[in-house]
Amino acid sequence: MTVLLEDGLVVDGLRKRYGDHTAVDGVSFALAPGSCLALVGESGSGKTTTVRMLVGLERPDGGTVRLDGRDRSTRARGRTERLARAREIQMVFQDPYLSLDPRVTVSGCLDEVLRLHTALDLAGRRARVAELLDQVGLGAREASALPRGLSGGQRQRVAIARALAVEPRVLVLDEAVAALDVSIQAQILELLGAIRRESGIGYLFVTHDLAVVRHVADEVLVLKSGRAVETGPTARVLETPEHPYTRLLLDSVPRRGRRPTGR
Numbered sequence: 001m002t003v004l005l006e007d008g009l010v011v012d013g014l015r016k017r018y019g020d021h022t023a024v025d026g027v028s029f030a031l032a033p034g035s036c037l038a039l040v041g042e043s044g045s046g047k048t049t050t051v052r053m054l055v056g057l058e059r060p061d062g063g064t065v066r067l068d069g070r071d072r073s074t075r076a077r078g079r080t081e082r083l084a085r086a087r088e089i090q091m092v093f094q095d096p097y098l099s100l101d102p103r104v105t106v107s108g109c110l111d112e113v114l115r116l117h118t119a120l121d122l123a124g125r126r127a128r129v130a131e132l133l134d135q136v137g138l139g140a141r142e143a144s145a146l147p148r149g150l151s152g153g154q155r156q157r158v159a160i161a162r163a164l165a166v167e168p169r170v171l172v173l174d175e176a177v178a179a180l181d182v183s184i185q186a187q188i189l190e191l192l193g194a195i196r197r198e199s200g201i202g203y204l205f206v207t208h209d210l211a212v213v214r215h216v217a218d219e220v221l222v223l224k225s226g227r228a229v230e231t232g233p234t235a236r237v238l239e240t241p242e243h244p245y246t247r248l249l250l251d252s253v254p255r256r257g258r259r260p261t262g263r
Contacts, residue, residue, distance in 0.1 A: 007033055007068055007069075008030060008031050008033050008035075008068065008169075010064075011027060011028055011030070011065050011066075013064070014026070014028070014050060014053060014062070014063035014064075014065065015027075015061045015062035016049050016050075016058060016060055016226075023046050024049050024050050024226045025046075025226040026227065026228075027063070027221075027223070027226070027227070027228050028228065029228070031202045031203075034196065034200040034202060035203075035218045036202070036205055037203070037204055037219050037221060038206075038216065038217035038234070039204065039205070039207070039221050040207060040210065040223065041222060041224055041249075042208055042224075044225075045224055045225065046223045046226035046227075049226075050223070051172045051206055054089055054204070055086075055089050055091050055172060056072070056076070056082075056085055060073060072088075072089075083117060086166070087117055087166040087167070087168060088168055089168055089170045089171075090168040090171055090172070091163065091171075091173075092159050092163050092171065092174065093176070094175040094176060094179050095179055096155040096156050096159035097147055097152075101147075103146070104146070105145060106133070106138070106143050106146075106147075106158050107133075107143040107144065109158065110128075110132055110133070110162055110165055111125050111126075111129055113162055114165055117165070133161060135161065135164065136158070142154060152181075152184065153181075153187060153188060156176065156177070156188055157188070159176075160188075160192070160195070168201060169202065170203075171202070171203050172204045172206065173203060173204065175206060175207055177189060178208075178209065189216055210238065210249060211253055213238070214234065214238055217234045219231065219233055219234060219237075220232065222237070222243065222245065229243045229246065
């Protein structure tokens with residue numbers, strides 16, 4: 001399937017093999033600026049491998065990845081192009097503690113990103129750090145803290161601020177709320193929604209949790225064994241799924257008043 005879109009992210013026929021195992025097999029989709037697409041599937045469905053290819057952590061064996069018409073499938077030519085690509089698509093992981101340096105304060109973490117990717121002087125970086133922290137609901141106390149001094153929700157807010165620091169076109173959220181308590185999940189999802197409305201960033205939301213998908217995504221792409229088995233508007237896919245695998249995923253979601261099979 002060839003996807004036509006001039007602006008935004010366009011993935012066409014993406015493939016990745018590891019030896020005899022095909023992890024991603026001909027996946028195609030488009031993400032328009034300011035929209036949110038959920039990649040859904042159980043463990044081993046190809047979700048994480050797909051997004052690792054998008055951000056450049058893996059090289060595809062076939063297919064193309066284009067952002068605003070520019071091909072990202074080929075190897076970057078030099079440091080300048082690598083940094084430019086890194087700015088375009090940023091990723092927020094499930095456990096931010098693993099990606100935060102435990103020896104560096106929150107403000108130091110954000111300052112490091114700004115020093116690498118911008119020409120701001122010290123005063124400009126300090127102002128930008130304060131702006132980023134305010135954008136994600138953090139303040140001076142959190143700015144001076146080390147990662148171990150923050151809650152899980154606060155660490156995830158820091159990870160989001162770090163991704164936003166380079167003003168990306170696309171934000172990949174890989175199970176970004178899966179490790180959080182339900183009440184904290186709701187706060188982070190509300191924050192992400194506000195940022196998307198204000199900035200026009202496109203979200204690629206990777207999850208196995210269909211209850212979350214209903215609240216965040218405009219469209220859904222269902223992956224099974226590395227292949228896309230169903231795609232469409234979120235309401236249609238969740239209310240009237242066409243593929244048996246999608247129905248199986250939906251049947252596994254706990255619902256109020258529903259009794260488990262066999263009881």
